[in-house]
Amino acid sequence: MRLAMLGYFGFGNAGDEAILAAELAALRAALETTSPASTPPEFVAISGDPARTESAHRISAVSRTDFRAVVRTLRSCDALVAGGGSLLQDVTSARPVAFYAGTMLVARALRKPVFVYAQGLGPLRRRANRMLTGLALRSSRYVSLRDEGSTALAARMRVRGVDLVADPVLGIDLSLVRARPVPSTPRLAVALRPWADSATWLPVVRDALRELAADVEVVLVPFHAGQDVDLARDLAVDLGAEVVDPAKGHRAVLNAVVGASAVLGMRLHALITAAAADRPFVALSYDPKVTAFAEQVGQPVAATLPGPIDRDALVAGVRKALEGADETYLQRLAALRVSAARPATEIARLLTV
Missing domain, CATH: 3.40.50.2000 (Glycogen Phosphorylase B;)
Known part of the structure; x- marks a missing residue:
């Protein structure tokens, strides 16, 4: 199993690197549970700095600006995992939607399934970007979004069956540091x-x-x-x-x-x-x-x-x-961690049916 990972990776943003780390760990665990006898999955990230991504995450990476390499990667993979983070938005510029939705649609043109992993959707101010985003989401095999505002926006774009989940970083393995006392x-x-x-x-x-x-x-x-x-x-x-x-x-x-x-x-x-x-x-x-x-x-x-x-x-x-944290806060976090694991479990299930 070889999966392409699409996100804002390789730009020195610790939040997006934590997203990738969390997704990789969750997908490895879910795929191992679903198909324990199979070989370990391979991952290749579409990155702004492939060398940095390869060093930080110990996976392969290709440059997001090398269109031919991106297409070769999509063609050689079994699926594209898009997210998390706020990829499909046009507040910073119109370019993110063109790149991310465009890459998702290229994958679909190559007959590769696309899985949207806990993205935050919008804002989408331009009509053309709303149309492109809606097309990319409706063509995806599985769509999970991380907040109610995103799911409401997806519904207005006629995207059905959206899974409302927590951000993947809520489920990241922090055992090495969580054991430290306050x-x-x-x-x-x-x-x-x-x-x-x-x-x-x-x-x-x-x-x-x-x-x-x-x-x-x-x-x-x-x-x-x-x-x-x-x-x-x-x-x-x-x-x-x-x-x-x-x-x-x-x-x-x-x-x-x-x-x-x-x-x-x-x-x-x-x-x-x-x-x-x-x-x-x-x-x-x-x-x-x-x-x-x-x-x-x-x-x-x-x-x-x-x-x-x-x-x-x-x-x-x-x-x-x-x-210190109160009990209500801790209870809410425990419930959210369960939903943070759901996209990886669902992606693994759909890849093995």
Whole structure:
């Protein structure tokens, strides 16, 4: 069995690398359970940096900009697994939909089944992109989406039989770090990103972190090597805090999150990684997907950026998170982990029928 993996891989984003790691582990386990006597599955990722992907995940990879190599890969594989993350959206530009939906449709033209793995869908502002996305999803053999907003959008595009599941990172194997006790000295992992009107909201966050740093160990965790590092280093100088080096790979970034007592984050997968390790978090939302996840697991959203932030409420919310996870939160996470495993199980079943 040879599977092509399609996602935002090879760009130095620890969240997307965690998605790939989680999907690979889940698919290997599910395929082994479904067909224990068969040879281990092979994977090849369509990547922005094939060498980095091969080194980080120990699988084959081809460049997403080499169209001929992508087509050869699709032709040689048994199926295409597309996701997770927010691939089919046109907020950043029109190009993601053209690339991801186009690759899915090329796979179908080559008579390869396409499986959509826990994607977040939209926003889709352009009519042409909605049409292309709908066609790609309706032609897929199995579609799983990670939130109710995505499933509602899929329904408007006449996509039927969508499976609502949790993000794959909620089911990632963090056993090596989850066994660590919560630090005796409170430790706060902070995962921020540049965003609009930072002159309005960033000074408030900076001031709140100064107060917290007086009695809490603060660790700055840039999730995207190309976007978040400068902001993290700037804050670290002001706070006298450590900065995790994302160049060390996604595992170092994830370890910094799960080794903390709590997380203050804008990056969605910083919050999901915290949840995977049963760590409480406080969200600063810049995107509906962040708000949706926080509400799903019952964790607070301190502000929706670039709107105003109540500094005192932010500090109080973080201090409460540092006290530890409550039982309701843990129960919600346990239920979500079950659904996070479902796409891999269903893909393995469909590949072996």
